[in-house]
Amino acid sequence: MTCDRSTPRTRLATAIAVASLAGTALAEHSAWAAAGGRPLGHDVSSYQKHIDWRAARAKGARFVYVKATESDRYRNPSFSVQYRGSRAAGLLHGAYHFAVPNSSSGTRQARYFLQHGGHWKRDGWTLPPALDLEHNPYNTRQPCFGLSRAALVRWIRAFSDEVRRSTGRRPVIYTTARWWELCTGGSRAFGATHPLWLADYSGAARLPAGWSVLSIRQYAAHGPLPGDQDRWNGTLAQLRRFANG
Numbered sequence: 001m002t003c004d005r006s007t008p009r010t011r012l013a014t015a016i017a018v019a020s021l022a023g024t025a026l027a028e029h030s031a032w033a034a035a036g037g038r039p040l041g042h043d044v045s046s047y048q049k050h051i052d053w054r055a056a057r058a059k060g061a062r063f064v065y066v067k068a069t070e071s072d073r074y075r076n077p078s079f080s081v082q083y084r085g086s087r088a089a090g091l092l093h094g095a096y097h098f099a100v101p102n103s104s105s106g107t108r109q110a111r112y113f114l115q116h117g118g119h120w121k122r123d124g125w126t127l128p129p130a131l132d133l134e135h136n137p138y139n140t141r142q143p144c145f146g147l148s149r150a151a152l153v154r155w156i157r158a159f160s161d162e163v164r165r166s167t168g169r170r171p172v173i174y175t176t177a178r179w180w181e182l183c184t185g186g187s188r189a190f191g192a193t194h195p196l197w198l199a200d201y202s203g204a205a206r207l208p209a210g211w212s213v214l215s216i217r218q219y220a221a222h223g224p225l226p227g228d229q230d231r232w233n234g235t236l237a238q239l240r241r242f243a244n245g
């Protein structure tokens with residue numbers, strides 16, 4: 001995913017690698033579409049701004065996560081337009097929060113998220129709220145935001161508890177196996193109760209400690225759909241049940 005308040009992080013080393021990854025995403029998209037496989041989706045932020053949602057659906061998109069907030073001071077200025085537009089085009093949609101754990105408490109950031117688009121409702125179209133946990137984009141020397149492993153686990157728990165208190169659901173956790181191991185020490189506290197949205201471009205799908213299955217895989221940063229490319233690990237019917245809680 002991307003962090004809207006700073007220069008976008010470089011996901012690939014060179015322009016050649018970007019082109020290669022985009023080609024891989026197109027190949028995966030075509031293969032799944034042809035096979036009638038697991039539903040494709042994507043995630044977007046203010047970088048994408050104006051999106052042709054009907055075109056995205058025509059290319060295979062069935063769901064999307066839209067960035068709503070970051071920390072407790074930033075709101076995606078395109079969120080409302082993107083969120084409503086995706087629903088109007090027939091996509092299941094959900095909101096995600098980019099965590100900045102060293103700026104304020106998990107409870108405070110969860111409340112900010114819930115107040116600005118992160119709430120969930122049982123309407124058959126709204127995916128559960130998602131928490132984006134990844135390397136600190138503001139200080140590469142502190143990938144874990146300068147917090148201890150125990151402190152980060154407490155932060156995640158506080159965020160999750162507030163989301164559950166307000167919505168009745170635990171948030172989806174977006175992360176990588178590498179970040180989870182480095183920054184939480186491989187905590188097993190969340191795998192049994194929190195759906196996993198795994199960022200894995202290798203195809204190896206190494207799961208973070210605590211999880212035995214993933215719900216969504218982000219498999220490329222570029223492709224036919226706007227933003228990052230995702231795939232639901234199941235059928236469309238299962239995705240709809242997941243949305244409905």
